[in-house]
Amino acid sequence: MPISDCEVRDPRIKRTRQLLQSALRTLMQNKSFEEISVQDITETATVNRATFYDHYTDKYALLEALVAGSFQMLLEERAIRYGTCPSAAGAIILATCDFLTQSHSNGADCQRQSAFEPLVEAAITTAIRRVLMEGLKDASPSSGISPEMIATTASWAIYGAVKEWSKTSGRPPAEEVVPLILQLVLPILQSAGSVESQHATPVAQS
Amino acid sequence: MPISDCEVRDPRIKRTRQLLQSALRTLMQNKSFEEISVQDITETATVNRATFYDHYTDKYALLEALVAGSFQMLLEERAIRYGTCPSAAGAIILATCDFLTQSHSNGADCQRQSAFEPLVEAAITTAIRRVLMEGLKDASPSSGISPEMIATTASWAIYGAVKEWSKTSGRPPAEEVVPLILQLVLPILQSAGSVESQHATPVAQS
């Protein structure tokens, strides 16, 4: 039975999971995710196959953990916290752009891989939501909309927008779309009855 | 090689896919998706197992087709088109609410099913995006944001919001959240430089 991922004291567990995750990382540089078997993973990780199932229910769970961890780390590296204010939200959007383009160019062709992309999506939106919630937990729900609802909606909107951008062929650089996406997402965040958002904030550029 | 799904002339193909999809439907009333094997599906569909792979790469692809088709049908039943205006957007949100609660109560316990939910999400956002695009294709991109970007962002925001609502334990009835979600999503849609959206439209209820 897989134990929650962060509160791991035992170094053996940490080691094994690390091995499995980096093994998957390595393999995905050559094969597409769907072509990789649990056998492949445990083999290159030098871990017994049965041990794999002590940690993850299947390879999809491993992928989810890998992506969630990587993205979480990226956010922390950039010291992104309390994501409500425009600058923080912009930083989150930029990070998502970087992460997606990076894993897109990762050799793992993102053709029609039935279950691959949807899983990544879930991992990323969850991480974004977490950061946004930090910045919303002290906001009064003046609009009748719960902070959870706002955080979830905003996180999905961000991921959707970035995904749309990342799959555009002749896409502009990330720094250029970030303000555009921000323009779409800010109204959502400002629906939280925060201290200074009672006016409409039209953003009207151009 | 699975052929695109709607342009099917041959009645044999239509028949087989129908059998497979309704077989999955039936089985999901008792077992969770992860517990269902391709064997189970083909068995209850009275279709040869090898034939399954002539139509879908795996059971996840079948699920995706099933969900996409069902949701699409729901939208068409309600005659939802050109989803940009508030009333149409509200109808889309309500439909999503209904669809999610329905499939949630479907006996398929939505515990930690690694790849199940994420896949459903992809199918639904795609369908929502399609409807939204119909209403945006004639909107001038005055804000520098492409209609595709707006449609994608809005569709993800909608799905995220509805999902958050549907997993809330003591949730209000659907009719009650629709206007709230609408309030979050409308600003996105109105970022398209449509004919009559230059004013802020604050919606300010309560």
Added chain:
DNA sequence: ACGCTTAAGCAACATCTGTCGTTTTACTAT
């Protein structure tokens, strides 16, 4: 009605999966 085309049925295959029980080894607390 007839023949061409193509889907579906069928059997068999190597491989992968998920699980179990047992043994061995590594960490933790005292």
Added chain:
DNA sequence: ATAGTAAAACGACAGATGTTGCTTAAGCGT
């Protein structure tokens, strides 16, 4: 240091997967 705890290795299992080559039969155009 040592005993107790828990993870990892190992071998083996029934079952599911995805693919292949071949045969049967249903749909389509003439």
